[in-house]
Amino acid sequence: xxxxxxxxxxxxxxxxxxxxxxxxxxxxxxLLSVELMANAANILFASFGHFRGGPAGxxxxxxxxxxxxxxxxxxxxxxMLIYRRHGDTALDLASExxx
Amino acid sequence: xSPITLAVVATLAPAATALLLxxxxxxxxxxxxxxxxxxxxxxxxxxxxxxxxVDRIGGAADERAVVPWIEERGRAxxxxxxxxxxxSLPMLVIVGVVALCVQLFSVAYMHDEPPRAFGRYFTLHxxxxxxxxxVVVAPNLLQLFAGWELVGLTSYLLIxxxxxxxxxxxxxVKAFWMTKLADMGFLFGLLVLYVNxxxxxxxxxxxxxxxxxxSALLFVAVVGKSAQFPLHIWLPDAMEGPTPVSALLHxxxxxxxxxxxxVRADPLFAQAPATREVMLWIGAxxxxxxxxxxxxxxxxxxxxxxxxxxxxxxxVAALGAGNAFAGFxxxxxxxxxxxxxxxxxxxxxxxxxxxxxxxxxxxxxxxPITTAAFVIGALSLAGVPGFAGFFxxxxxxxxxxxxxxxxxxxxLLAAAFLTAFYMGRVLIKAFWGELSQKAEHAHEGGLSMTxxxxxxxxxxxxxxxxxxxxxxxxxxxxxxxxxxxxxxxSVMAVAGLVAAVVVFGRGGQAPGARILEKLDAWSLVDRxxxxxxxxxLLGVASIAGWIDRYVIDGLMNLTGWSAIEGGASARRxxxxxxxxxALLVVVGVVVLALMGVLR
Numbered sequence: 001x002x003x004x005x006x007x008x009x010x011x012x013x014x015x016x017x018x019x020x021x022x023x024x025x026x027x028x029x030x031l032l033s034v035e036l037m038a039n040a041a042n043i044l045f046a047s048f049g050h051f052r053g054g055p056a057g058x059x060x061x062x063x064x065x066x067x068x069x070x071x072x073x074x075x076x077x078x079x080m081l082i083y084r085r086h087g088d089t090a091l092d093l094a095s096e097x098x099x
Numbered sequence: 100x101s102p103i104t105l106a107v108v109a110t111l112a113p114a115a116t117a118l119l120l121x122x123x124x125x126x127x128x129x130x131x132x133x134x135x136x137x138x139x140x141x142x143x144x145x146x147x148x149x150x151x152x153v154d155r156i157g158g159a160a161d162e163r164a165v166v167p168w169i170e171e172r173g174r175a176x177x178x179x180x181x182x183x184x185x186x187s188l189p190m191l192v193i194v195g196v197v198a199l200c201v202q203l204f205s206v207a208y209m210h211d212e213p214p215r216a217f218g219r220y221f222t223l224h225x226x227x228x229x230x231x232x233x234v235v236v237a238p239n240l241l242q243l244f245a246g247w248e249l250v251g252l253t254s255y256l257l258i259x260x261x262x263x264x265x266x267x268x269x270x271x272v273k274a275f276w277m278t279k280l281a282d283m284g285f286l287f288g289l290l291v292l293y294v295n296x297x298x299x300x301x302x303x304x305x306x307x308x309x310x311x312x313x314s315a316l317l318f319v320a321v322v323g324k325s326a327q328f329p330l331h332i333w334l335p336d337a338m339e340g341p342t343p344v345s346a347l348l349h350x351x352x353x354x355x356x357x358x359x360x361x362v363r364a365d366p367l368f369a370q371a372p373a374t375r376e377v378m379l380w381i382g383a384x385x386x387x388x389x390x391x392x393x394x395x396x397x398x399x400x401x402x403x404x405x406x407x408x409x410x411x412x413x414x415v416a417a418l419g420a421g422n423a424f425a426g427f428x429x430x431x432x433x434x435x436x437x438x439x440x441x442x443x444x445x446x447x448x449x450x451x452x453x454x455x456x457x458x459x460x461x462x463x464x465x466x467p468i469t470t471a472a473f474v475i476g477a478l479s480l481a482g483v484p485g486f487a488g489f490f491x492x493x494x495x496x497x498x499x500x501x502x503x504x505x506x507x508x509x510x511l512l513a514a515a516f517l518t519a520f521y522m523g524r525v526l527i528k529a530f531w532g533e534l535s536q537k538a539e540h541a542h543e544g545g546l547s548m549t550x551x552x553x554x555x556x557x558x559x560x561x562x563x564x565x566x567x568x569x570x571x572x573x574x575x576x577x578x579x580x581x582x583x584x585x586x587x588x589s590v591m592a593v594a595g596l597v598a599a600v601v602v603f604g605r606g607g608q609a610p611g612a613r614i615l616e617k618l619d620a621w622s623l624v625d626r627x628x629x630x631x632x633x634x635x636l637l638g639v640a641s642i643a644g645w646i647d648r649y650v651i652d653g654l655m656n657l658t659g660w661s662a663i664e665g666g667a668s669a670r671r672x673x674x675x676x677x678x679x680x681a682l683l684v685v686v687g688v689v690v691l692a693l694m695g696v697l698r
Contacts, residue, residue, distance in 0.1 A: 018685045021678075030681065095675035 006047035013040035027079040027089040031072065038068050102151055103164040106181040109147035109191060110232040116140030117225035120218065127222055130214030134206050137221040141202055141228055145195035152188050155572070161185075165238050177299055182238035185572030186362060186427065190235045193431055196558070197351035197438045198228045200551035204442050205343040207548040208449055220260060220341070227253040231352045234359065239299040240292065243363065244285055247324070247356060251278050254353045258340040270339035276632070277333040281323020288316030292367075302366045310370035317364060318374055325357030325411045328385040332625045334408055338400040342448055345400060346441030349407045351434030358414045358430050365423040375419045376503070382416030383499075383507035383514075385409065390517035394524065395615045398454045399444050402525055406480065407437060409514055413495045416507055422498035424575035428566055429491035432479070436488055436559040439552065440476035443469050446548055447529060450541035456525065461534035465541040470530050472552040477526055479559050481519035482592040484585075489592070490563030493585045494577070500584060508584075515591040516598075523599020531604075 013036050020033025042061045049057015079089055086093040100108075116137050120127045127133045151159075165180030181187075202224055209220055230253050233246030259271025289299065292313045296303040305313070321327070326334035334354070338345055348354065361368060361378075368375060389408035396402045410433050417425035446469040451459055463470040479486040482493070492515065499508040543549055570577030602608070 018689075021681045021685055025678070027677075030678070034681075091677045094677060 003047060003051045006043060006051075010040040010043040010047070013037070013043065025090055025092060027082060027091050030091065031075045031079070034075070035068065035072065038064070102154065102159060102162045102183055103181060105147045105151050106162070106183055106191075106236055109144045109151070109195070110181065110229065110236055112140045112143040112147070113137075113225045113228035113232065117222055117229060120222040120225065127218035128215050130212075130217035131206075133218035134202075134221045137225045138199070138202055138206075140225055141195065141199045144228065144232065145192070145199050148188070148191040148195045151183060152192050155183075155185075155188055163238055168241075177241045178239060179242050180238045181236040183236070185569075185574070186359075187235050189431060189569060189572065190359060191232065193434050194228070194231050194235060194352055197434055197555075198224070198231075198347060200438065200555055201343045201347040201442065203547050204346070204445065204551040205341070207544045208343055208445055209341060216260075220257075223253055223256050223260070224347070227257060227347070227352070231356070234356050237363070240289060240301065240364065241299040243360060244289060247285065247320075247360070248282065250353050250356055251275065251282065251324075254278075254337075254348050257344045257348065258337045260340055260344065264339070267339040270333075270336040274333040274337045276636075277330055277628070278323045281320045281330055284316040284319025284323075288313045288320070291316065301364050305367075305370065307370055310367055311373050314364070314368045314371040314374040315377070317360065317367075318378060321357035321361055321415070322381065323357075324360075325354050325415065326408050327357075327381050327412065327415055328388055328408075329624050329627075331385060331389065331408045332628060335401050335404045338398065338404050342400060342441060342445030345404070346438045346445065349404060350437035350441055354407060354411055355430050355434060358411065358418065358426055361415075361418045362423045362427045362430075365418075368418070368423075369421070375421055378415050378419030379499075379503050379507050380419070382412045382414070382419055383503075383510040384412070386412030386416065386514040387510045387517070388412075390514045390521065391615050392618070394517060394521045397456055399447065399456055399459070399525060399529060400441075400454055402456075402521060403437070403440055403444060406440075406518065406521070409518065410437065410480070412514070413492065413511060416511060417495040417498050420498045420502045420507075422494070422575075424570055424573055424577065425491070425494040425498040427573065428569060429495050431569065432487040432491040432559075432562050435555055435562055436476045436479035436486075439472055439555040439559045440480065442548075442552055442555065443473040443476060446472075446544055446552065447541075449544055449548070451535075451537045453537055456528045458537040459529040459535055460532045461530070462541060463530045464534055466530075466543055468543055468549045468552060472556055473530065474526065475556050475559050477522040479563075481522050481595060482515055482588055483519075483596070484589045484592075485563075486560055487558065487563035489589070490566050493588050494566065496584045496588055497582070512587060512591055515588055516595045519592045519595025520599050523596045524603050527599060527603045 017033045017035075017037030017040065020036065021030060024030045024033060042064055045057045045061045045064065047057075049055070049060070082091070082094045083089050116139070120133050120136060126136070162183040163180070165178035167175030167177075168179040169175070169177045202221070205220065205224070209217055212220065227250070230246050230249030234243055234250060235246075237243035237246060255271050255275040258274050259268055261267040262271070291309065292303060292305075293299060295309045295313075296305050323330045334349060337349065340348070368378075386409045389405045389412060393402050393405035393409065396405060410429070414426040414429050414433070417423075417429065446466065447459065447462060448454055450462070450466055450469075453459070475486070479488040482489045496508065496511055496515075499511060502508065567577050
């Protein structure tokens with residue numbers, strides 16, 4: 001297990017997330033893709049922390065997870081509202097932001 | 100009081116009157132009190148001028164006092180003040196006497212006007228007298244120009260006094276336009292003078308080329324103001340104003356300002372023989388041309404209007420011949436007898452309620468004082484020996500002897516004959532013959548109408564004898580001699596009157612009157628200017644209007660349009676689709692990362 005393998009894993013996760021964000025039309029998969037990208041960053045934090053020694057990287061990941069959870073809560077709430085309004089979670093239906 | 104204080108009082112008393120009447124509008128709207136205030140102001144002004152003149156006769160020297168006016172780089176570029184000498188003092192008194200007589204006459208003549216209009220009339224008179232005095236006492240060309248423009252403005256207001264009448268409004272605008280067009284010459288003349296000499300003095304030393312340019316440009320303004328051919332067309336139209344206004348504007352003051360300017364700037368004109376040559380010819384042509392047209396006018400005021408053009412032609416010709424004193428002397432005598440003639444005509448119009456010579460006839464039986472006034476004015480204008488006009492006209496003719504190949508001299512002698520002829524025509528048609536129907540109930544106006552007539556009769560007859568004294572004042576030479584010219588001039592005057600009696604005494608027509616009438620009705624000069632006005636001024640105005648509408652406004656509209664269109668296209672970036680925004684975030688991240696790597 002080397003640092004470069006970890007960075008490669010994180011990059012792969014980021015790429016998968018970005019692909020999901022770009023292609024998915026449903027709200028929930030899109031949120032999941034965003035989560036994947038966020039976790040790619042977390043893995044980088046943890047691995048850099050591990051290989052350089054010291055607890056800072058790991059502690060930072062805990063904070064980031066807490067924030068991500070809150071963010072997901074807000075995102076799911078938005079998805080709920082879109083579903084109530086349009087009877088579907090397809091994001092293309094929700095273009096009210098333009099007005 | 101010092102002479103300077105007196106001169107300032109003489110100049111500013113009418114200004115104070117006008118200001119008072121402008122600010123205290125209830126006083127102005129009352130009518131008659133405004134007239135008394137104006138008369139008081141003019142009387143103070145005249146009294147101060149008379150005191151100055153009396154002191155001068157008593158041996159007082161020339162005076163000049165100036166204060167800096169416009170500053171340029173800490174140096175006075177122009178000065179404002181008073182100059183009292185042999186030219187300005189007699190002129191101040193002439194202007195004052197005529198203005199006071201005219202104002203007094205107006206009290207009765209304008210009596211039927213509503214109080215507000217009556218008050219406005221006298222306010223304008225006060226303003227006019229102030230403007231004219233500014234011209235007369237001016238110590239340099241720039242102050243003269245300021246007064247000149249003030250005179251132009253107030254004469255516009257006075258000619259257009261009956262502004263509700265379209266013809267009067269048009270006449271006022273025409274007078275304003277024609278004189279303003281000519282005043283461009285004055286303005287450019289001042290510019291050329293200042294650029295070359297750095298001063299506005301009469302005597303600014305300069306080269307012949309500069310003097311020719313400046314004097315030619317100034318002369319353009321003179322042609323306009325003094326109604327010379329071909330800019331004379333505004334003067335006959337200006338008869339739309341009240342008759343006393345014509346007596347003031349077209350006898351002693353406004354039109355005389357042009358001649359006064361040349362007399363003042365004589366040192367400058369003396370360096371420009373080419374300009375003088377042009378002046379000589381224009382003056383002579385105007386004198387004959389206008390005298391011919393005066394012969395066929397049916398309106399008594401228009402006869403006098405063309406006569407004024409003609410007499411101003413005499414003055415301009417004299418100035419062109421290099422004898423400024425002859426022009427100035429004729430200006431002085433003409434001011435008196437032409438004011439008298441206009442006021443007498445006003446008295447006739449007041450009695451008959453018509454301007455038309457056809458409505459008059461036999462008036463000497465009803466209006467004895469007016470008739471006496473008109474006869475004296477007419478004899479003086481015709482140049483009958485002994486009357487004021489004879490002396491000054493003789494001097495003008497003598498000055499012209501041998502100039503320009505003798506043709507101007509012959510032309511002015513012919514004009515002298517015509518002058519006597521057309522004045523004889525008016526006398527016979529209006530005052531002699533059968534009593535006309537309209538003249539049946541005519542009667543003299545009150546004392547305020549006959550008084551000024553009687554007062555003006557005196558200088559109209561006698562001012563000619565002051566020639567020698569006036570010449571001494573301006574250091575000119577003046578001899579009364581019995582040569583060919585005075586004899587010929589007298590013969591012309593008497594022959595003209597006799598011819599008038601022979602031709603018009605039996606109700607005949609002047610020979611050649613048909614042609615002159617055609618010429619008058621055709622009014623070629625008038626039409627030329629009307630076309631020039633339409634093509635030139637209105638053409639430029641419509642081009643300027645087009646540029647304003649499509650270029651200036653177009654730029655404004657383009658600015659607004661591009662903001663609207665730019666906003667509309669920028670708006671398409673905002674799709675409102677969450678996926679697009681998310682994709683943009685990702686792209687942004689990638690770009691940032693690439694920038695980080697590639698740096």
